[in-house]
Amino acid sequence: MKAKYSNQKEKLNIKEIEEAAEEIKKGNLVLFPTETVYGIGANALDEKAVKRIFEAKGRAGDNPLIVHVSNIKMVEEIVKDISDVERKLINKFWPGPLTIIFNRKSKEVIPNVVTANLDTVGVRMPNNEIAIELIEKAKVPIAAPSANISGKPSGTNIEDIIEELQDKVDYILDGGFTDIGLESTVIRVIGDEINILRPGKITKEELEEVVNDVKVDSHVLGKVGKDDVVASPGMKYRHYAPTTSCMMIYSNDENKMISRINEEIKELEQQGKKVLVLGKKEHLDKYIVDNKWNMGSDLNEIAKNIFMLLRKVDKEDFDFVIIEGVESKGLGLAITNRLIRACAYNYIIV
Ligand code: AMP
Ligand code: MG
Secondary structure, eight states: OOOEEEEOSSSOOHHHHHHHHHHHHTTOOEEEEOSSSEEEEEETTOHHHHHHHHHHHTOOTTSOOEEEOSSHHHHHHHBSOOOHHHHHHHHHHOSSSEEEEEEBSOTTTSOHHHHTTOSEEEEEOOSOHHHHHHHHHHTSOEEOOBSSSTTSOOOSSHHHHHHHHTTTOSEEEEOOSOSSOSOOEEEEEETTEEEEEEOOSSOHHHHTTTOSEEEEOTTTTSOOOTTOOOSSGGGGSOOSOOSSEEEEEEOSSHHHHHHHHHHHHHHHHHTTOOEEEEEEGGGGGGOOSSEEEEEESSHHHHHHHHHHHHHHHTTTTOSEEEEEOOOSSTHHHHHHHHHHHHTTTOEEEO
């Protein structure tokens, strides 16, 4: 089976979004863009359809999916209650890259397979016209994880993932490059406190404008031990990783970071390894290596490019990749969270 392809890059083709929505209604899978990354979507109310997502991705059954909605009524139908703080967050950040973990209404509404049997459900309203039209036309909430085989970097453009996924989905909506490039911020609100389970474009600092107390879960930057109990099952799994070995190196002193990276380059090249460096545009000149790729000049650019670059690495024949780290503040927290996982926790802070 090969999916039908629809080009929505230049302008929306509503007729084809309607066709894709028909596939959702039939229990089939649609690859579609959001403002964060691409998603593999199915009718969140259809257990069989959602099971197909897990098969397509090779995703562990205990890793729940985010449910995407196009209006508040859809949220009210699936969650038990919306607190005042949650309403404030919805008003401020939706549509947008913020997933809120709510208590779920009843097991009959959202099937267990979506929430991995948890009593909670993660919901967000994407800020992308194609995604919103798709949900509106399908008239059901759409469960959608990131578009990638589990463990690999998430898809930020169709070219990167078409080979991997075209035989696994029924319809492809191509909206070009995604705006943000990293998955949504995932939070749980408890009373007047927010706990960040996965950092993303909506930063701790922005959430602090709504409540005073915003905590970052210890597993966001810490390594997850084999027997650790985690607040969000996705934290446990290998993620975002290219096949090529990589290492992240960071220092808040730029010169120190650059010289440490150069030392590593020397050592790896002495071992006969072909090395690639991913660094900020402004630093590339300073690296003593032939292969160096520009990650971008600021955090927004780096977020947008990083998954595409990690995928590109595997198309070439490098033995080792050294990646510059960024300060883990603002959007930098999300970038750092993804990079240390991409490097399988092989990182040095100097
Ligand atoms: P992805 O679908 O790749 O964007 O991953 C979704 C993330 O949201 C995973 O890390 C999940 O563990 C997390 N998530 C989804 N639903 C829940 C939930 N009910 N409770 C906690 N975390 C959740
Ligand atoms: Mg994912």
